[in-house]
Structures are given as structure tokens and as C-alpha cells.
Amino acid sequence: MDLAEWDQRHRDAFYSVKEALPYLEGVFVAYNSNIDAIKHLNEEDLAKLLELFEAAEIQEKISAYPREIKEPLDFLARLMISMRDGKAAEVPTYTAETHEWLKGHLGFDYARMGGQAGIIANLLVHLGLKKVVAYVPWLSEEQAGYFAPSESLLHPKVEGGKVFLKHPLEAYKPGIDSKVNWILEYSKDLDVSCGGNTFKVPRDNRLIISSRPKWLRLDMDKEIYEQLDSLGHVDGAILSGYQMIKEEYEDGTTYEDYVAKSVRAIEKLKSLNPELRIHVELTSIQNRVIRKAILEEIVAGHVHSLGLDTVEVANALNVLGHEELSYAVIRKGENGIMALYQGAVQLLEDLALERVHVHCLGFYICALAKGHPLTLKEHRDSLLFASSLAATQALEGKIETLDEAEAGLEVPVSEKGLEDLENFKLYCVGRKLCSPDEFEYGYIYGVKHDAVIVPSKVVSKPRATVGIGDAISAGAFVAMLAKMKQKWAGK
Structure with missing residues (x-):
């Protein structure tokens, strides 16, 4: 070809x-x-999030592979999995507390049609x-x-x-009320370190936290x-x-x-x-x-x-x-x-x-x-x-x-x-x-x-x-x- x-x-x-x-x-x-609230994650953002939890807690939650976001630790575990594999994922959340927690601890860059x-x-x-x-x-x-x-x-x-x-x-x-989803985008080669485990993100991709009120x-x-x-x-x-x-x-x-x-x-x-x-x-x-x-x-x-x-x-x-x-x-x-x-x-x-x-x-x-x-x-x-x-x-x-x-x-x-x-x-x-x-x-x-x-x-x-x-x-x-x-x- x-x-x-x-x-x-x-x-x-x-x-x-x-x-x-x-x-x-x-x-x-x-x-x-x-409405999509979009955040482009960098190493500083990631470091701040990881500091909020014990590394062992995060690893345990990663092993459990949460299929919905019930608490902030579920979110961080799925973010680590998505970054590690370089694969897009969409995970539902049925609680408004997730949206409020992300606003308070991370914030978004801008909002647009989603x-x-x-x-x-x-x-x-x-x-x-x-x-x-x-x-x-x-x-x-x-x-x-x-x-x-x-x-x-x-x-x-x-x-x-x-x-x-x-x-x-x-x-x-x-x-x-409006339905607001969070789009967490990350870039290839981003360095990630959590509890002695380190890796580079293999490709550009994103994690979507989908609001299901x-x-x-x-x-x-x-x-x-x-x-x-x-x-x-x-x-x-x-x-x-x-x-x-x-x-x-x-x-x-x-x-x-x-x-x-x-x-x-x-x-x-x-x-x-x-x-x-x-x-x-x-x-x-x-x-x-x-x-x-x-x-x-x-x-x-x-x-x-x-x-x-x-x-x-x-x-x-x-x-x-x-x-x-x-x-x-x-x-x-x-x-x-x-x-x-x-x-x-x-x-x-x-x-x-x-x-x-x-x-x-x-x-x-x-x-x-x-x-x-x-x-x-x-x-x-x-x-x-x-x-x-x-x-x-x-x-x-x-x-x-x-x-x-x-x-x-x-x-x-x-x-x-x-x-x-x-x-x-x-x-x-x-x-x-x-x-x-x-x-x-x-x-x-x-x-x-x-x-x-x-x-x-x-x-x-x-x-x-x-x-x-x-x-x-x-x-x-x-x-x-x-x-x-x-x-x-x-x-």
C-alpha cells in the first residue's frame, strides 16, 4: 500500500x-x-490527586476494578487503569457528590457540548x-x-x-437540571508514579466520568x-x-x-x-x-x-x-x-x-x-x-x-x-x-x-x-x- x-x-x-x-x-x-467539563491532566494535577490517598489504598482499589464511581478512590483507580493501558473508558456515577468532589479538588479547564x-x-x-x-x-x-x-x-x-x-x-x-460529565484527558509519555509503581502513559486518551442522575x-x-x-x-x-x-x-x-x-x-x-x-x-x-x-x-x-x-x-x-x-x-x-x-x-x-x-x-x-x-x-x-x-x-x-x-x-x-x-x-x-x-x-x-x-x-x-x-x-x-x-x- x-x-x-x-x-x-x-x-x-x-x-x-x-x-x-x-x-x-x-x-x-x-x-x-x-455538558462536558474538560480537564487536561498534567503531572502536577496527578501528583496532587495521588497525595490525597495512601498508595496501598489506591493499588487495592485498582485490583478491585470499580465499575462505577461511588467514592473518590474509585475515580482515581479507574484513572490509573486508563492511563496505564492508554485506553479510553467511560465509567458511570450516580451521585452528585462525585461532581462536587472533582470541582473542589481538581477543577476543569472549560465546558462544551457533550x-x-x-x-x-x-x-x-x-x-x-x-x-x-x-x-x-x-x-x-x-x-x-x-x-x-x-x-x-x-x-x-x-x-x-x-x-x-x-x-x-x-x-x-x-x-x-443539566447533566454534567467530566472528561479527563491525558497525553502520551506522561510520567505516573504511585507507591513505587511507575509507568509512562502509552498514548493520548481520556477517562469519562458519566453522570447518571x-x-x-x-x-x-x-x-x-x-x-x-x-x-x-x-x-x-x-x-x-x-x-x-x-x-x-x-x-x-x-x-x-x-x-x-x-x-x-x-x-x-x-x-x-x-x-x-x-x-x-x-x-x-x-x-x-x-x-x-x-x-x-x-x-x-x-x-x-x-x-x-x-x-x-x-x-x-x-x-x-x-x-x-x-x-x-x-x-x-x-x-x-x-x-x-x-x-x-x-x-x-x-x-x-x-x-x-x-x-x-x-x-x-x-x-x-x-x-x-x-x-x-x-x-x-x-x-x-x-x-x-x-x-x-x-x-x-x-x-x-x-x-x-x-x-x-x-x-x-x-x-x-x-x-x-x-x-x-x-x-x-x-x-x-x-x-x-x-x-x-x-x-x-x-x-x-x-x-x-x-x-x-x-x-x-x-x-x-x-x-x-x-x-x-x-x-x-x-x-x-x-x-x-x-x-x-x-x-
Whole structure:
């Protein structure tokens, strides 16, 4: 694989998708939005935090691997684990005391729009889409202020029993508190020392402390559900936030109630437009019961597309009963990319999807069911467009316009990503999934599926890591929708 050739393919893909985007009439985005309090950690910050506890206490808590933040020591243990492994993680907290403790002992640098749906809605508006309808069940006045000030960005509002589309600042619910998440970002090579144990952080990444207040419900207002046709025509829907579903609630309801409601909303959306494509963006889900329910009851058989990263692939495979493959994905090593590809295909089959898009540092894999209306080149263009968006997000920390997104074209294609793909080439050609020439284009052919695999652009020192994954998944999915609409318009 040639670096210069893949760089040119990125350029060609970006302008090809840019030409197709105006064909889209609208996209629906739900459910999770919050305010992110962001802190970039340095060695001084870390030293102050570590001084608050005994080293033995910290090590004991690290060994216990807390799956939610109940006390400050849980937070510090998960931060150490995330830094040690260089892996992004999202850990829930159900108490307001965590937020207050972090404010008092650490503080944040700045606040901005958070939550996958909120970030994606703003991104799509900045890309120039004609209509982006966001829906956040807990939209507060403060939260509404973080949405882009654009006439193209709308939110359902119930007035007099009828549903109207208005900008979030005109559609919020009075008296609702805001949901605030903490994003703790850290940099590669940061020195960490705790009780005689020392290590260097292997890569830039972050730990997210996700606020899950007791009043939080992932649901859709009855009036809005019954009048979903008020959204007007939408070509696709991007749904996220299902990780906030709890096993049990104080009022006696359970996750099964909210899973059922989520499925009904998906089926209602699909009934409004037979050509509608629905994408679910997965994230870190600590609770195995919820993870399994989301995959088997919400995703399987109901949506078309799934987006996830390496860790999320491993977690999904594990809960679906593929423990050995899950371990191979998370262990990486020489066969890591092969396991990741096999994992993407396994999820495609197990969940009866059209498309599974996996984004990793340096390359993307997209497994596709046979019979998709787009060619592999059109799918490849979608992935490469997303790669350029992600590069801009990492380089600038934001994307304000589609023209500004061209900055990502100047970011080099990852040499490590190309190296990983070259190692994968032997596997694909040896199993006759493609010829050497076909692999050079990024095309893989299976008996029951196809796939596209591309190297991506990587910023060596990103300004921020939050939002990069959302830019990748949403960018590729919307580019795919645009290409489909463009193709149908030409017939």
C-alpha cells in the first residue's frame, strides 16, 4: 500500500462526498446530550490527586476494578487503569457528590457540548446539512445553549398537544437540571508514579466520568412518539445513549421497559420512510446485562448499522458468547487486526446488520452484508471522508464548516495503519477473500459479506480527543446516506 496513493484517495473521497451531501433532506439524532467539563491532566494535577490517598489504598482499589464511581478512590483507580493501558473508558456515577468532589479538588479547564447525540447534531449542522432534528429527553435551558445557533438545527416541542420543530433554545423543558460529565484527558509519555509503581502513559486518551442522575430516563415523550411524522422527511437516524439504561429504577420499572420503548421508537421511525437507515453508536457499557440487552434486543433485527471502537468490539463479542475472539481482539499482538476483522464480521452476522463500522487508531474496518446498494468504492469514499473529518477534529479541536474540514486533508495518512494493513494482506489473500490488487484498493470479498478496510489520517498530538470517534462514525454514516441519495437521484 502506498502512502501517497492513499492520501490522494482521501482527497478524491472528500470532494466526492462534499458534492453528494446536498442530496440529503434531513437526519434525526437522539438521545444523549450533556455538558462536558474538560480537564487536561498534567503531572502536577496527578501528583496532587495521588497525595490525597495512601498508595496501598489506591493499588487495592485498582485490583478491585470499580465499575462505577461511588467514592473518590474509585475515580482515581479507574484513572490509573486508563492511563496505564492508554485506553479510553467511560465509567458511570450516580451521585452528585462525585461532581462536587472533582470541582473542589481538581477543577476543569472549560465546558462544551457533550454526549454523542449532542456532538453529532452540531457536527452535521456544521457540515451544512439542510435539516438536523435532535431529540434529548432531558433538554434543559443551559444544555440548549450548547447547540449550534443554526436554523437547520431543530428539536421537537409539544405545544397545545401538537408537536412543532424549533431550535433547542425555544424547545427546552423549564425546571430541568443539566447533566454534567467530566472528561479527563491525558497525553502520551506522561510520567505516573504511585507507591513505587511507575509507568509512562502509552498514548493520548481520556477517562469519562458519566453522570447518571436518578431522574434520567432514556425515553421519548408520548406526544412526540405519537406524532413522529412531524419530523418531516429524514433520510437516516443516528441513535446513541443506550448505555444510560439502568437495570432497575426507584419507581419499580426495569431495563426491559426502556428497551421495549426504544424498540417501538425505532420501528415507528422506520414506518415513516421505508428507505430510512438507522445507525446505533455504541460506547463503553460496564453493565453486562444492559450491554447484552442493547445488542440483542435493540440493535439485532431492528437497525441497519453499528459503530464502535476496538474495546467496544471486544466487549460486544464477549457478552454475545465469543470469549476467545473477544480476548484475541483486546490482546492485539500480531493477529490483532485479523481478530478485529473476524469480530466485525461476527457482529454483522449475529446482529443481522447491513453494516458494522469499526474505527481504530490508524485504520477503519467496515463489514458489509451482501446486496448493499452502494459499491465498495462508494463505501470506501465514506470512510475516507470520515477520516479527514476526524483529522480536522483532532487538529483543530472543532469543525465549524465543511470548508474548514478540508484542513484534515493536510494530515498525513498513518504509517502504522498502513503497516497493520500490510500484515493483514497475507491473511486476506491467503484465504482468497481478495486478490493482492483488490486489497490495494481496500476491498475484501467474503462468501456472506464484503468489507472495506482503509488506513486513516492520524494527528500525532491532537488538540483534544473528545468527539473524534463521533466524527468518524457520524461522518461515514452520513456520507454513505448522501451517496445513496445521489445514486437514486441519478436513476
